[in-house]
Amino acid sequence: MKLYYAPGACSLAPHLIGLELGLALELIYASPRSKKLKDGSDFLAINPKGQVPVLERDDGERITEVAVILQVLADLSPAGTLLAPPGTLARLRALEWLNFTATELHKSYGPLFKPGVDPATQAFARAQLAGKLAWVDAEIARRDAAGQPWLLPQGFTVADAYLYNVLSWNPMAGVDDQPFPALRAYVARVQDRPAVRAARRAEGLKD
Numbered sequence: 001m002k003l004y005y006a007p008g009a010c011s012l013a014p015h016l017i018g019l020e021l022g023l024a025l026e027l028i029y030a031s032p033r034s035k036k037l038k039d040g041s042d043f044l045a046i047n048p049k050g051q052v053p054v055l056e057r058d059d060g061e062r063i064t065e066v067a068v069i070l071q072v073l074a075d076l077s078p079a080g081t082l083l084a085p086p087g088t089l090a091r092l093r094a095l096e097w098l099n100f101t102a103t104e105l106h107k108s109y110g111p112l113f114k115p116g117v118d119p120a121t122q123a124f125a126r127a128q129l130a131g132k133l134a135w136v137d138a139e140i141a142r143r144d145a146a147g148q149p150w151l152l153p154q155g156f157t158v159a160d161a162y163l164y165n166v167l168s169w170n171p172m173a174g175v176d177d178q179p180f181p182a183l184r185a186y187v188a189r190v191q192d193r194p195a196v197r198a199a200r201r202a203e204g205l206k207d
């Protein structure tokens with residue numbers, strides 16, 4: 001399978017999950033800005049939405065949207081440990097986190113990375129994010145108190161991979177995470193996983 005990615009973008013989550021699962025994903029760089037692949041060919045021909053990540057299955061079908069790609073990958077794990085079996089409450093809890101991360105967090109970072117966005121819009125985005133991050137911090141602190149290191153009691157899941165991915169943008173996006181100690185410790189904890197370190201190294205990101 002192929003994964004179209006850009007370093008440090010939201011394709012990091014499926015990349016690291018591929019490594020957690022020991023899958024040999026072929027990484028293909030796609031520029032979210034120029035919409036070109038490294039060989040100069042047109043990324044819009046691969047994904048007309050012009051966005052990474054794209055997972056290309058061996059049958060040629062292309063799957064987009066982080067939260068969906070993560071489910072596809074998790075369901076490839078025979079033990080199903082990176083999500084939970086369909087029809088279980090545990091799976092619904094994981095899907096809640098995936099959806100929250102996609103809709104409440106991920107897209108809120110957009111204005112902080114887009115060139116030319118005016119400072120007032122960026123300040124609004126940061127304030128919105130601060131409110132959401134306060135909730136995430138409290139949720140993580142509650143788990144810490146119960147001795148639970150990951151979002152779900154069953155262990156590390158794709159929900160952690162996606163949440164980590166977007167939280168790792170805070171320094172670059174100028175989002176102050178100092179008021180959120182549980183969240184910062186959680187980011188460090190995820191980043192310490194060998195698969196996460198390996199994915200970051202492969203994308204040329206700092207430890």
Ligand SMILES: N[C@@H](CCC(=O)N[C@@H](CS)C(=O)NCC(=O)O)C(=O)O
Binds near residue numbers: 010050064065
């Ligand atoms: N809804 C998409 C959003 C993906 C997305 O925002 N990708 C960013 C990188 S993190 C991108 O490719 N941005 C370029 C653009 O939107 O033109 C998903 O969840 O996969």
